[in-house]
Amino acid sequence: MNVDLVLYNGxxxxxxxxxxVANWIAAKDGRVVDLGFGEDFRKYLGNTNEAMDLxxxxxxxxxYDSHVNLVQTxxxxxxxxxxxxxxxxxxxxxxxxxASQLPKGELIRGIGFDELRLxxxxxxxxxxxxxxxxxxxxxxxxxxxxxxxxxxxxLHMLNLPFNLDGIVRDGRNxxxxxxxxxxxxxxxxxxxxxxxxxxIAKGVHKALNIAIENGITTINAVEGGFTFHDKHAEFMLExxxxxxxxxxxxxxxxxxxxxxxxxxTRVGGTIFVDGSFGSRTAALAEPYTDDSSKTGTLYFxxxxxxxxxxxxxxxxxQIAVHAIGSRAIEQAxxxxxxxxxxxxxxxxxxxxxxxxxxxxxxxxxxxxxxIVASVQPTYEYLWGGxxxxxxxxxxxxxxxxxxxxxxxxxxxxxVAGGSDSDLTPMNPLLGIYAAVNHPTPEFxxxxxxxxxxxxxxxxxxxxxxxxxxxxxxxKLADMVILDANPLEVSPSKINEISVVATIKEGNILFAV
Amino acid sequence: xxxxxxxxxxxxxxxxxxxLTINVNKKSISGxxxxxxxxxxxxxxxxxxxxxxxxxxxxxxxxxxxIETARYNLRYTLWSLRKVLDxxxxxxxxxxxxxxxxxxxxxxxxxxxxxEMERLLxxxxxxxxxxxxxxxxxxxxxxxxxxLEGFYINxxxxxxxxxxFERERLQRKHFDVLHRLTKLHKSAGNYHKxxxxxxxxxxxxxxxxELYEELIxxxxxxxxxxxxxxxxxxxxxxxxxxxxLSPNENIRKLYNEIKNTNKNSRKADxxxxxxxxxxxxxxxFIEENKLREKPEEQILxxxxxxxxxxxxxxVQMPYTCxxxxxxxxxxxxxxxxxxxxxxxxxxxxxxxxxxxxxFCADETPLxxxxxxxxxxxxxxxxxxxxxxxxxxxxxxxxIKSIQCIDRISLEFLKFFVCRNKSSNITLVLxxxxxxxxxxx
Numbered sequence: 001m002n003v004d005l006v007l008y009n010g011x012x013x014x015x016x017x018x019x020x021v022a023n024w025i026a027a028k029d030g031r032v033v034d035l036g037f038g039e040d041f042r043k044y045l046g047n048t049n050e051a052m053d054l055x056x057x058x059x060x061x062x063x064y065d066s067h068v069n070l071v072q073t074x075x076x077x078x079x080x081x082x083x084x085x086x087x088x089x090x091x092x093x094x095x096x097x098x099a100s101q102l103p104k105g106e107l108i109r110g111i112g113f114d115e116l117r118l119x120x121x122x123x124x125x126x127x128x129x130x131x132x133x134x135x136x137x138x139x140x141x142x143x144x145x146x147x148x149x150x151x152x153x154x155l156h157m158l159n160l161p162f163n164l165d166g167i168v169r170d171g172r173n174x175x176x177x178x179x180x181x182x183x184x185x186x187x188x189x190x191x192x193x194x195x196x197x198x199x200i201a202k203g204v205h206k207a208l209n210i211a212i213e214n215g216i217t218t219i220n221a222v223e224g225g226f227t228f229h230d231k232h233a234e235f236m237l238e239x240x241x242x243x244x245x246x247x248x249x250x251x252x253x254x255x256x257x258x259x260x261x262x263x264x265t266r267v268g269g270t271i272f273v274d275g276s277f278g279s280r281t282a283a284l285a286e287p288y289t290d291d292s293s294k295t296g297t298l299y300f301x302x303x304x305x306x307x308x309x310x311x312x313x314x315x316x317x318q319i320a321v322h323a324i325g326s327r328a329i330e331q332a333x334x335x336x337x338x339x340x341x342x343x344x345x346x347x348x349x350x351x352x353x354x355x356x357x358x359x360x361x362x363x364x365x366x367x368x369x370x371i372v373a374s375v376q377p378t379y380e381y382l383w384g385g386x387x388x389x390x391x392x393x394x395x396x397x398x399x400x401x402x403x404x405x406x407x408x409x410x411x412x413x414x415v416a417g418g419s420d421s422d423l424t425p426m427n428p429l430l431g432i433y434a435a436v437n438h439p440t441p442e443f444x445x446x447x448x449x450x451x452x453x454x455x456x457x458x459x460x461x462x463x464x465x466x467x468x469x470x471x472x473x474x475k476l477a478d479m480v481i482l483d484a485n486p487l488e489v490s491p492s493k494i495n496e497i498s499v500v501a502t503i504k505e506g507n508i509l510f511a512v
Numbered sequence: 513x514x515x516x517x518x519x520x521x522x523x524x525x526x527x528x529x530x531x532l533t534i535n536v537n538k539k540s541i542s543g544x545x546x547x548x549x550x551x552x553x554x555x556x557x558x559x560x561x562x563x564x565x566x567x568x569x570x571x572x573x574x575x576x577x578x579i580e581t582a583r584y585n586l587r588y589t590l591w592s593l594r595k596v597l598d599x600x601x602x603x604x605x606x607x608x609x610x611x612x613x614x615x616x617x618x619x620x621x622x623x624x625x626x627x628e629m630e631r632l633l634x635x636x637x638x639x640x641x642x643x644x645x646x647x648x649x650x651x652x653x654x655x656x657x658x659x660l661e662g663f664y665i666n667x668x669x670x671x672x673x674x675x676x677f678e679r680e681r682l683q684r685k686h687f688d689v690l691h692r693l694t695k696l697h698k699s700a701g702n703y704h705k706x707x708x709x710x711x712x713x714x715x716x717x718x719x720x721x722e723l724y725e726e727l728i729x730x731x732x733x734x735x736x737x738x739x740x741x742x743x744x745x746x747x748x749x750x751x752x753x754x755x756x757l758s759p760n761e762n763i764r765k766l767y768n769e770i771k772n773t774n775k776n777s778r779k780a781d782x783x784x785x786x787x788x789x790x791x792x793x794x795x796x797f798i799e800e801n802k803l804r805e806k807p808e809e810q811i812l813x814x815x816x817x818x819x820x821x822x823x824x825x826x827v828q829m830p831y832t833c834x835x836x837x838x839x840x841x842x843x844x845x846x847x848x849x850x851x852x853x854x855x856x857x858x859x860x861x862x863x864x865x866x867x868x869x870x871f872c873a874d875e876t877p878l879x880x881x882x883x884x885x886x887x888x889x890x891x892x893x894x895x896x897x898x899x900x901x902x903x904x905x906x907x908x909x910x911i912k913s914i915q916c917i918d919r920i921s922l923e924f925l926k927f928f929v930c931r932n933k934s935s936n937i938t939l940v941l942x943x944x945x946x947x948x949x950x951x952x
Contacts, residue, residue, distance in 0.1 A: 127669060134666050152672050156664045159657075161717040162680040163687060174673055182719045185754040226756040255749045261796060263910075263940065265816060272756050299756045304748075315794075316816055316906045 003028040003048045004506045005477070008041040010054025011485050014471040015061055015455050025059060027477035030505030035471065050508070057500055058485040060451065061471050062217025062245075062478030063428040064458020066374050067269070067353055067418030070221040070247070071232035074203025075195065076111050076422050077210075082140065083112030087119045092132045099133035107194065108133055110140035113149070125170070126151045126177025139191050144279055145227045148179045148187045158190050192229035200235050208243060211426045212510045215480030215499040218246040219426075220374075220418065220462060222269025222320075222353075225252030237262065245504055248462045250320055256311045266318035266462070270353060271308075272299050273321050274328035277356070277383070277393045283327035284357070289395035296325050305335040313339035313348065318463070320351035320374065329358045333365050340369065349414065351461065354379075356402050357394075363404070367411040372461045374416045375403060377434035377453070378424040385439030404443040405435050405453075416461035417453030428454040432486060433495035447486050447494070477506040522623035523603050528554055529625050529682065530657030541596050548573055548585075549593045551665050556607065557624055558678065560616040569614070572670045590614065626682060629654045633685060645696050648689050655686045687713070694726060703730045718750055725763050732770070740770055793929065794938040797948050800913070817844055817905045823916035823943075831864040833921035834894060837909060838865040845901050853900045860893035891924055898928065902936040914943035926951060 008024035012035060024041035026034040026048070034044070045051055080098050085091050091113075098108050115123045129138045129151035137154035141147075150158070155175060160167065166181030179187050211219060224233030233251045240247050250269030251259055259267045275281020275297055280288050283296035300308075305321075312319045313336075323332040332352050351372040356379070358366070366373065380403050383389040390399040408415045417435070419426045432451055438444035459469025468476050481501040486494050501511040525535045534541050534550060542550065552573060556564070566586055567579070573589075574582035590609055597606040606620045616622070632651040639647055659679040665671055690713050697706035710727050714720070724747035731740035744759070744767045751757045758764070819840035823833055838861055842850065850871060861868040863886060881889065901907060911917065917925075925939070929951050 130667075130669065152669065152676075153664055153666070156672065156675070157662075159661060161687075161720075162683055164717060164719070172673075174676055182755060186717075186719060189754060225753045230753070252753075253749070254752045260794075260938075261798065263798075299758075301758060304758055 001028070001033070001044070001047065003033060003044050004050065005503070005508075006041055006044045006048045006051045007054055007059055007479070007481070008051065010057045010059055010481075012059040012471060013451070013485070013487065015452060016470040016472050019472070022471075025471060025477075025479070027503075027506035030477060030507075032471055032473055032475050032477050034473070052501075054481065058482045059471070060215075060480050060482065060486075061455040061469055062480050062502065062504065063215045063454045064218045064220070064416065064461075064469070065211065065216050065418050065421070065426050065428060065454070066220045066416040066458050066461050067376065068207075068211075068219050068221055068421045068426060069223070069228065069270075069423075070207055070219060070421075071200055071204060071223055071235065072228060073422040073426070074205070074207040075109070075200065076203075077206045078199065078203045079109040079111040081112055082110045083114065083143065085113075086117065088122075088124065088128075091118075091124060092128065095129065095132040095138060099136050102136055104135040106136055107154070107191070108136050108138045109191075110138070112143050113140050114143040123147070123149055123178055125149075126155060126175070129177065139187070141188075145188070146180065146184060148184045148191075150177050150179065150187065152177075154191075158187060160186060188227065189229060193231060197235060200232065201239070204235075204239075204243075207421070207426075208245060209510075212245060212502045212504075213499060214425075214427045214429070215482070215502050216245065216426060216428065217478040217480070217502065217504050218248065218458065218462075218464070218468065220248050220250060220269075220458075222250045222252055225270070226272060228252065228270075244509055246468075248464075254308045256308075256315055256317070259312075259317060260315060264317075266320065267312050268320040268351075269322075271321045273305065273323040273332050274298055274325050276324060278389060280393060282325035282357070283331075284325045284394075285327055286398075288393050289398070290392055296327065298327060298331060300331065302331055302334060305331055306338045309335040309350075310339045310342060313345065313350075314343050316345070316348075318349055318351070320353055322353045324354045324356045326357050326359055326362065329355060329362050329366075333362060333369065333371075336369050336371065337365070349461065349463065351416075354420075355408075357398075358404075360407070363407055363411045363413065367413050370414075372414045372416055373408050374418055374461060375405065375408075375453070376418055376420045376424060377403070377405065377431045377438075377450070378419060378427070379403065379434075380438055381430065381434035382424060400440045402440075403438070404440075405438065405445045406443050409445060409449055414457055414460050415453055416457045417450075418458075429482075429486075429497055429499070430495050433491075436491045436494060447491065451486065477503065479503040522621045523600070524597060524606055524620065525623040526554065526557055527625045527656070528558075528660050529629070529655050530661055532660055532663045536597060537600065544596050545593060546589065547663070547665060549589045551663070551668070551671060552586075552589055553593055553597075553607075554660065555671065555674065556614070556616050557622060558626065560618070560622070563613050563615040565613050567612075572674075573665075573668055575669060576667050625654050625656075626659075629682075629685070633689070645693065645700070648693050648696070652686070652689050652693060655682070655689070658683065698726075698730060698733070701733075703734045706730050719754060721747060721751070721760050721763055724759070725766060728763070728766055728770075737770060741767070744770075793933050793935050795929065795948075795951055796938065796940045798940060798942045800942060800944050817841075817901065817907045818910065819844065819907065820910040820912070822912040823914060823918070825913075825916040828916075828918050830918055830920040831890070832918045833911065834890070834924055835865040838894065838897070839867045841897065841901060842867045842870075845905070849901055849904055850897075853897050857893035857896050860889040861897065863890055887920065891927055894924065895928055895932065898937060899932065899935055906936045906938075908938045908940060910940040910942070912942045914941040916943070 003026045005027045006024065010023065012022040012025050014020055014022060022035040023037045024035065025032060026041065026044050080094060082091060082094065085094065095108060102108065115121055133151060137157055138151040139154050140149040155177065160183065164183045164186060166179055166183030167175050168178040168180065170176040221236050223236050224230040233249060236247060236249045240249065250266055251264060252269045252271060253259065254271065256267065274283035280291055280294045281297045283298045288294045309319055321332050323329045329352065336350050347370060349370060349372050351374050352366065353374045355373040355375060384399065384402060390402055405415060417428065417431045419431065431454060435445050435450040435453060436447055456465060456469035459465040468478055471479065480499055483498045483500050486497060489497065502509045523537055527533045532550060534553065552569065566583060570579065570582035570586040574585045577585065590607065594607055604619045605617055606622065608615055608617045629651050632647050636644055636647045659682050660675050690709055694706045694709045707727060707730050710723050714723050724743050727743045728740045731743060744763065747759050747763060751759055819837055821833055821836040821840065855872050858868050858871040862872060
């Protein structure tokens, strides 16, 4: 038999429980056609387009990243990154420099701005931005995307209705360039609307290259809706067949008619039931440790969430909602239970994105509902453990309750791993490392299970396990080659493993 | 000066609401003067009752230059403006320039849309009824866009602040006109007019909840409960998508009132709690090529059986589309499920699709029937096949180029739709010239 690709002399970790390991693997027409041990691969060497001697390297199924704000990640890669600045002068110099590189009239987009990290602890006003870029509109997004700062040219261009809430004014009652709340929402909508499709495409392809270099062959792109733009979801829909790797779109809207009219089978992603620990808006049962006046925010009433979930559920859609704090998780589970009680469906795999602080009871209920917990282990790496953000916000006792991955798996939940890029990098190996080296040891999981988060469980989370997620005969030949075997290296060294090559349906997309 | 609303009386006509246009004796001079000159002219005309020192104007328009350069630039700009504006020496000069100051000539015949709008608003204070509506409508029609829309002068912070100030002042007047008009139309029973204006206002600010509330009330006045509920949905969707907020209490209360008032007289499908499992036939009509996701890719959802077929204008043989659908179901549905359909139905399906033979063993149809009897048998057999399968697995049947469907298959679709309102099937009909009403 002729084949297209043979990988041999390595360790193929198939993640298939029946045949967990092989030494070689062959692909033809995008699918795995053979795999095995020993020297059998030699029969293909004369009949293949490409043969790769692995020299002992390790092959895994191509990685899934189950939660990516893909367009936002791409656009941010093309924007002026303001996250590292420490004073106003640095901000002004960066904008001045950017303006000097751009044609007159072209928009300067700044991202990641956080005035709390500046010596001055304040935001710039539009006159200051005018002086840096008099010939270009400037739009700066605060790190949480909840505030925009624009210069006069941008403000002029935006044609905002002045009766809008959130236009911050100076002593003369004129807009000072800062826009929050509704004004920020409208500005984001107008500004994102102006970004041409070619720019979105450029950003997305840049982001996809990063994903591919990290071994990712399938992304769950959560696009549209609050803080993002429906245009991004539309872009993904229109171009989904032109991307080098697979993109499963989660359209973030509560408009079920829209989803059905587009022939989609899933809805949501980041439908915010609550906020985040960082902004103290994740809905907790007890107040925040560092601000006892706050317990977070529930953005839906139970009735509203029930109504949305029921409508989507009745229309046979897979649903994904964002819930971090225990009160939000309670609300999401109640809504899913409500929908199931009225219209029982089997194997609907509704999802809860993040699912960071559930109670034991929540885990049991989620398991009996067949919920997919779409988690981001890298959160624990960045924010878990002593002295980090979780401890600051939640205190020493509660931070030891976040992200109990082992309990999820033991209770039978499908646990899919993601990055939530652009919040954390698209790097499944870092995610695997973080899940194995969980700062709360009793929540850590073994390497095999951690790999499953980013392979077969990712596939299950979007009903693709028959096509992808393991390396088996007939499945797609989506693979990643690593320079070391994660099952053999010390757990503390997993994040030092490198991706050597990424293969999508038998085609080598990236190789060192 | 009293403006009569007749622009032909004026030598200089300036429209600043929307894109800037400047005409002298009906001819546009926009290409003959610089942006700074146009800005200076607008500034002087809007402040026609004021006299400005040259230094003040120089500092407003040439802030970053030295005072000498700024004075020179002003002198040159005034000269170039006057040259174009006063080309006809018989007419009254527009700008009066003295050694240290300048202003607009009070005798000059100038039309400015802002003045006309303000005059109409002033006039409206004395009016009532239809006269008031007409006058406000005229004021509304003058407002063609934001003040000096798209007209931005770099490095003129004072001028730009003045633009923002004027823009807000005029925008508020315009919103006031729109609000008054919606109320007047509503109180006169012209609900459609009122709705039209409310929708215009929502285009400007789609996040203003009170407007949705008004829309709902207008639709209720029209007795159009469905549209009223749709406006609530529109409001909640946009607030959720843009702000992650629920509608305010007033609107929620109004919504609940509408729901509760009509609770007993409405169909069961509007009742949020239906104790029986929910099954409803859905038909989606989609224009050609508007369905973005390829149907094959939707099969990824395990629990949805998707059947797709394309109709071709060149293939108009009876039953072609039905035959394709049967073949699709046989290919994709589990055999155990298909075997639940009685054999006699499979026999009838064999008449149009040979793949059905495998489910009727050797009992192939040998009887000869009239065309009508055969059609009835096939229709009933296929109806039962669809219901048998969809009782276990939700189905989506996607028919592309529906305008090319053969006559009998189309007849079947209508037959099925009218007899099976509660089946778990979504029909997606993509194409042009779809007579949607014929399915209801």
